[in-house]
Amino acid sequence: QILILDFGSQYTQLIARRVRELNVYCEIHPFNKVPAITPDIKGVILSGSPCSVRDQNSPTVDISAFSNVPVLGVCYGAQLIAHQQGGNVLPSQIREYGRAKLNTVNHANELLKEISLDTQVWMSHADTIASVPDTFEIIATTPSVAVAAYKVKNQKVWGIQFHPEVTHTTEGKNLLRNFVVHICGCNQDWTADQFVDTTIASLKARLGNDQVVMALSGGVDSTVAAILVHKAIGKNLHCIFVDNGLLRKNEFQQVLDSYQHMGLNIKGVDAKDKFYAALKDLTEPEAKRKAIGRTFIEVFDEEAHLISDVKWLGQGTIYPDVIESVSVNGPSQTIKSHHNVGGLPEKMKLKIVEPLNTLFKDEVRVVGKTLGIDPTILGRHPFPGPGLGIRILGDVTADKVRILQEVDAIFIGGLRDSGLYDKVWQAGAMLLPVQSVGVMGDERTYERVVSLRAVTSTDGMTADWAHLPYEFLANVSSDIINKVKGVNRVVYDISSKPPATIEWE
Ligand code: XMP
Numbered sequence: 001q002i003l004i005l006d007f008g009s010q011y012t013q014l015i016a017r018r019v020r021e022l023n024v025y026c027e028i029h030p031f032n033k034v035p036a037i038t039p040d041i042k043g044v045i046l047s048g049s050p051c052s053v054r055d056q057n058s059p060t061v062d063i064s065a066f067s068n069v070p071v072l073g074v075c076y077g078a079q080l081i082a083h084q085q086g087g088n089v090l091p092s093q094i095r096e097y098g099r100a101k102l103n104t105v106n107h108a109n110e111l112l113k114e115i116s117l118d119t120q121v122w123m124s125h126a127d128t129i130a131s132v133p134d135t136f137e138i139i140a141t142t143p144s145v146a147v148a149a150y151k152v153k154n155q156k157v158w159g160i161q162f163h164p165e166v167t168h169t170t171e172g173k174n175l176l177r178n179f180v181v182h183i184c185g186c187n188q189d190w191t192a193d194q195f196v197d198t199t200i201a202s203l204k205a206r207l208g209n210d211q212v213v214m215a216l217s218g219g220v221d222s223t224v225a226a227i228l229v230h231k232a233i234g235k236n237l238h239c240i241f242v243d244n245g246l247l248r249k250n251e252f253q254q255v256l257d258s259y260q261h262m263g264l265n266i267k268g269v270d271a272k273d274k275f276y277a278a279l280k281d282l283t284e285p286e287a288k289r290k291a292i293g294r295t296f297i298e299v300f301d302e303e304a305h306l307i308s309d310v311k312w313l314g315q316g317t318i319y320p321d322v323i324e325s326v327s328v329n330g331p332s333q334t335i336k337s338h339h340n341v342g343g344l345p346e347k348m349k350l351k352i353v354e355p356l357n358t359l360f361k362d363e364v365r366v367v368g369k370t371l372g373i374d375p376t377i378l379g380r381h382p383f384p385g386p387g388l389g390i391r392i393l394g395d396v397t398a399d400k401v402r403i404l405q406e407v408d409a410i411f412i413g414g415l416r417d418s419g420l421y422d423k424v425w426q427a428g429a430m431l432l433p434v435q436s437v438g439v440m441g442d443e444r445t446y447e448r449v450v451s452l453r454a455v456t457s458t459d460g461m462t463a464d465w466a467h468l469p470y471e472f473l474a475n476v477s478s479d480i481i482n483k484v485k486g487v488n489r490v491v492y493d494i495s496s497k498p499p500a501t502i503e504w505e
Pocket of ligand 1: 426
């Protein structure tokens with residue numbers, strides 16, 4: 001595997017994505033928690049960073065610890081190596097952000113083998129390597145960056161100022177392949193098939209005859225995780241699917257049916273009334289999230305106790321949730337508490353099994369496909385744990401849920417019928433806590449407003465509002481107003497994230 005050391009760049013996860021796309025396993029670790037360099041680590045990549053190596057407290061690492069394996073510094077990583085070995089890193093004279101072209105390329109160097117002259121690279125840095133010591137060989141330049149890439153002469157150490165991990169660097173993947181495959185000698189044998197085989201084998205060994213309990217949500221991650229555990233231990237996996245009364249229209253029954261169809265040992269629990277009671281009169285978003293999370297734990301705990309001798313709790317946690325991200329600006333402010341069931345493992349005193357905790361989201365989908373899971377489940381939009389509870393602004397009642405379910409079903413059904421569902425990353429409707437005046441026939445109406453939201457995104461961290469066709473929006477709007485009693489106005493949300501968030505609460 002390849003070890004990626006994170007210095008806080010926004011692109012670190014992308015480096016890992018690209019390496020994995022080469023069928024090479026890699027892990028990200030924070031720069032200040034370097035794991036032992038065991039023989040299975042074949043190379044190290046140092047990420048970029050928003051910091052400057054010239055600052056006293058900038059993140060650093062002693063690269064002599066990696067003398068047995070090849071090292072590639074990217075951007076800040078390259079500056080750090082140059083700085084440590086006697087080079088000069090200074091603020092750039094001109095802004096070096098965006099596309100550039102390599103106007104000299106040393107093709108004799110293994111890292112740049114078959115990288116075209118004039119190839120486009122992506123620059124994003126405020127400092128630049130002004131000079132390197134004699135022990136360095138410059139192997140690529142751009143018209144404005146004299147040290148675009150270097151090799152330390154008698155060490156297996158390279159540095160590149162540009163970002164090979166972003167797609168704007170046209171041949172970035174080839175460069176990473178040169179490093180990971182040709183220089184580090186990694187076998188390209190990390191595939192979904194291989195992941196499935198080794199994971200099932202290790203789950204069998206780890207879980208033996210133990211009983212495992214798992215909460216399923218109908219989402220991609222928990223479903224794929226459950227199928228893997230099920231393949232390993234069969235009926236010893238007990239799945240629970242809770243109807244919190246905040247799901248989409250008919251979703252509970254549909255999802256339950258599809259789980260049964262997959263052969264899972266699943267129990268559906270109707271806890272709608274408990275959730276509505278816990279939410280009664282709550283209007284503040286975080287208070288609602290807490291009430292939903294707490295009620296979920298209570299219901300799940302009660303159900304789990306009905307199964308005798310449970311030892312493990314299975315979870316669909318994925319890699320981005322476990323990467324310890326390096327926050328250079330101190331702890332970040334909690335905008336929304338997404339992890340609504342964080343207290344579950346502690347309360348239940350169970351051991352945790354998380355078969356997907358080394359995978360990125362799109363890798364989970366590929367594994368799901370390998371496992372033969374229905375593509376409609378694998379392609380589902382993300383849906384928040386608190387469900388419609390955070391899409392009904394203000395207090396939640398069963399009546400409001402029913403209205404919103406109808407609106408949501410028309411919108412999502414419309415997206416599917418028009419072939420737009422897979423073109424957006426997430427979509428849904430919000431029930432606003434306002435009424436507006438309208439006219440229907442000859443009568444004045446005074447009813448609710450709903451806002452439709454559809455976004456494009458890759459990871460939900462940033463998002464743009466989806467530019468859905470006007471014709472489509474017009475049809476959905478009149479369908480909603482004609483069919484959903486209690487709604488007389490539909491608006492479309494045209495805010496991107498940031499500054500808005502995807503959910504309204
Ligand atoms: P925001 O609204 O923060 O949403 O832009 C980003 C993504 O996270 C989902 N989301 C949640 N998921 N519990 C969840 O499991 C939550 O409390 C929660 N809040 C937001 C949201 O649907 C989007 O995909």
